[in-house]
Amino acid sequence: MKKFALPSLILALLVPTAAAIAQTKMDDMKGMDMSKKPTASASVVHKATGTVKKLDAKAGVVTLAHAPVKSMNWPSMTMGFKVKDKRLMDKLTDGKKVEFEFMQEGKDYVVTGVK
Numbered sequence: 001m002k003k004f005a006l007p008s009l010i011l012a013l014l015v016p017t018a019a020a021i022a023q024t025k026m027d028d029m030k031g032m033d034m035s036k037k038p039t040a041s042a043s044v045v046h047k048a049t050g051t052v053k054k055l056d057a058k059a060g061v062v063t064l065a066h067a068p069v070k071s072m073n074w075p076s077m078t079m080g081f082k083v084k085d086k087r088l089m090d091k092l093t094d095g096k097k098v099e100f101e102f103m104q105e106g107k108d109y110v111v112t113g114v115k
Contacts, residue, residue: 044103046102047099048067050098052064052096057086057089062083062092063080064098079109081100081111100114
């Protein structure tokens with residue numbers, strides 16, 4: 001019984017101390033505006049290579065089979081991207097291999113440049 005008394009006493013004394021330290025750390029953040037969502041990912045330009053699989057000029061969407069995108073931690077896949085500037089559609093033809101840049105805009109991924 002005595003074997004458990006000392007560890008129990010130490011634990012009972014440490015729990016309130018840990019809670020007080022945690023509250024102090026939270027108090028340091030009082031000046032931060034937590035209502036704003038970070039926008040860094042929305043302004044990041046990602047680069048990838050891929051092959052054009054399908055074009056829908058009317059909808060402004062290109063389907064690309066792209067290589068892994070390290071900046072997004074994406075594996076290779078085929079997906080549709082919106083095209084920011086309709087003039088970029090002229091650089092895209094079925095079967096063409098391209099280097100492209102894209103950004104996330106809300107839930108959409110939008111091609112912003114094509115080489």
